Amino acid sequence: MENLIIEQTKSTPYIFFCAATGKLRIEGESYPENVIKFYTPVLEWLHDYFMTNVKDMVLEFKIIYFNSSTSKVFLTIFDLLEQKASTGCNITVKWICDKDNDVAIECGEEFQEEINKFLFTVEIC
């Protein structure tokens, strides 16, 4: 399966999903004009990836700022991860934020409360 690489722009994050290693990264700011248009390839890639024999997966979020529509997409992604985790896949999500970005830290903690089927850690650096 091919990797997914989307370059960062002013309003959209850098996306790097590596099928071989199971290491996925979303980094930067997310407030695209058309959230569906931007994240459809991401969700479709994840859907296809989960059809393969995935045993382990680490998804890192290093998001500085994101709008409400993006937070809905993130919850949709977490839903997909929960469904996959229920089949025995070992999934870890790392929510990485700067120690000075209080909003990102608190958002990470809110997401963490939603999740109970896979490991969701908030890492402050």
Added chain:
Amino acid sequence: MTIRSLYMAEEMVLEKSENLLMSKQYCSVEEYRELYEEYKKLFKQVKTLVKIADLTEQELKILFEKFSEVSRIDSLTGLYNRRYFWETFSKVWEQSIEHNFVVSLLMIDIDYFKKYNDAYGHLQGDECLKAMAVEFQRSVRRPQDMVVRFGGEEFVVLLPQSGKEAAIHVAKRLFRNVNSLYSKYSPVQLKSQMTISVGIASLYPQQEDPITLLVDKADQELYRAKEAGRNCFRLYERP
């Protein structure tokens, strides 16, 4: 997988519910339970989304307030800046015309400030400006009076609904406070006794007056004060 909208899961719950309602037969408890669990999960997500939206909105509000302050305040002296002066002055001017209020303005210039800067350096010049700004601010008492850093070493005091007597009173207080400066501050902060020249203008604005009239008149009086030897004030009054 076709993604049509952000709310596909919600739309599916609605569709299933509609189908159940339209169904002429009762469905199993499991089907109702499945729908209920799906709805419960989505409702929990909505609560998370609202909390996250609140966090970012709160941050935006804080940033907006900081930005508002930065756009109004001169960072060196903490006084209002020229941009904010004109924003506020236009409202004071209009109100004065509408209600026939008198308004006064003092234009202050620090005497020989360039020489001070040249003698002691720009950092010392900044300390001098900061010390002066404190004294200028102390010279006004009412909340509607405004002290502004107008230029490099030029300052303005705006006195809405105040005539000649009040303006002179404030000018005298300015001179007293500036005169006491040198003894108040350490030699580190202030290297020599400073003086100011002040131009005062006081008038009842009329509809036909240009909005710059009061500032122009005060500026002319400031020039007269400088010509008269500095460390004094001159006044223009149009009754």
